[in-house]
Structure formats: C-alpha cells, structure tokens
Amino acid sequence: MSLLEVDSIDVAYGNVQVLWDVSLTVEEGETVALLGANGAGKTTTLKTICGDLAPMDGEIRYKGESIGDLPHEEVVAKGVAHVPEGREVFTESTVRENLELGAYLECSRLKERLEDIYDIFPRLEERSNQQAGTLSGGEQQMLA
Incomplete structure (x- = not known):
C-alpha cells in the first residue's frame, strides 16, 4: 500500500477546469518533488490533496483510505497538510x-x-x- 495515491484527479475553480487527469504516487519514506512553471498547477494539486479544494473527478487515498471527499479539517487530522513556503509568523510574538x-x-x-x-x-x-x-x-x- 502506498502512503499517498492521487489517481486521475480533475480540479476546477468554479466553472473553469484547471487540472486534468493528474496522478502521482508517494511511497513510505520517499521524497517527491512537484515541479512546474508558474501556473502549472502545483499549488492547486497540493491544495486538493489536503482538502482545501475538492476534485471534480478522480480519487485521493492516504494510507489506503479515500480522503478526496473529506473536509479539510479531517484530512489535516489524518496528518496531511500543505504548508506554503512563506513564513507568515508574528515576529514580535512568542x-x-x-x-x-x-x-x-x-x-x-x-x-x-x-x-x-x-x-x-x-x-x-x-x-x-x-x-x-x-x-x-x-x-x-x-x-x-
């Protein structure tokens, strides 16, 4: 069983489809990079995996369990989250x-x-x- 499986997902923002047939597999202990030009769909793919966006079609499985239809909070509770690169912290606070x-x-x-x-x-x-x-x-x- 793979750690993460993304199987043929399609994603849209409103009526505009932005991802078509995206698939990837991540095995336990494996490091994977998602590469592409600006606007290629990297962030959209990650947001979909962690439940910020719902796929129109396809399936997302984490440790064999389907998570594509779960609310963001439930996906995060399972340990799947997207942390953007920016370090948005309150620097004067502890x-x-x-x-x-x-x-x-x-x-x-x-x-x-x-x-x-x-x-x-x-x-x-x-x-x-x-x-x-x-x-x-x-x-x-x-x-x-």
Missing part, C-alpha cells in the same frame, strides 16, 4: 502566542492541541517562550 493565534479552537481544546503540535515539532516546545522573529528560517516554517 512561538506559543503564534500557535494560540493559529489554533482557531475553543479554550478547552487548546492545551490538548498544543501538546499534539509539540509532539510533532518538539523544537517548537523548546522555543515556546522565544520571539518567533528570532527563530531560524526552518523553525519559522515549522511554526507557520
């Missing part, structure tokens, strides 16, 4: 404050969610009281 601002959760779940994030990115927990603007580029990308 790491923890940045995470709290981005959580969009009621207070009762915030602590649990922060613990989940710190489990995935222990470096952020180590730096939770540090100003985000003083993090390295890679650490800012983790935070974003």
Whole structure:
C-alpha cells in the first residue's frame, strides 16, 4: 500500500477546469518533488490533496483510505497538510502566542492541541517562550 495515491484527479475553480487527469504516487519514506512553471498547477494539486479544494473527478487515498471527499479539517487530522513556503509568523510574538493565534479552537481544546503540535515539532516546545522573529528560517516554517 502506498502512503499517498492521487489517481486521475480533475480540479476546477468554479466553472473553469484547471487540472486534468493528474496522478502521482508517494511511497513510505520517499521524497517527491512537484515541479512546474508558474501556473502549472502545483499549488492547486497540493491544495486538493489536503482538502482545501475538492476534485471534480478522480480519487485521493492516504494510507489506503479515500480522503478526496473529506473536509479539510479531517484530512489535516489524518496528518496531511500543505504548508506554503512563506513564513507568515508574528515576529514580535512568542512561538506559543503564534500557535494560540493559529489554533482557531475553543479554550478547552487548546492545551490538548498544543501538546499534539509539540509532539510533532518538539523544537517548537523548546522555543515556546522565544520571539518567533528570532527563530531560524526552518523553525519559522515549522511554526507557520
């Protein structure tokens, strides 16, 4: 079973189709690059994989489970997410404050969610009281 399978997806913005018959497979432990010119559909493909956009046709499977029709939140909960290249962090705020601002959760779940994030990115927990603007580029990308 592949880690990620994208099988013949078609995607549109409104009535304008922008992707036709896109397929790719990612195996466990494999590193894959999605290359193309500006406007070729790289970001649209990634947004579709992580549930920001719904495919018109085709199927997306993560660890064998179909995720193409799931809401974005459920896809992210399974561990599939798109982190854009830009490091959009509040540089004067601490790491923890940045995470709290981005959580969009009621207070009762915030602590649990922060613990989940710190489990995935222990470096952020180590730096939770540090100003985000003083993090390295890679650490800012983790935070974003």
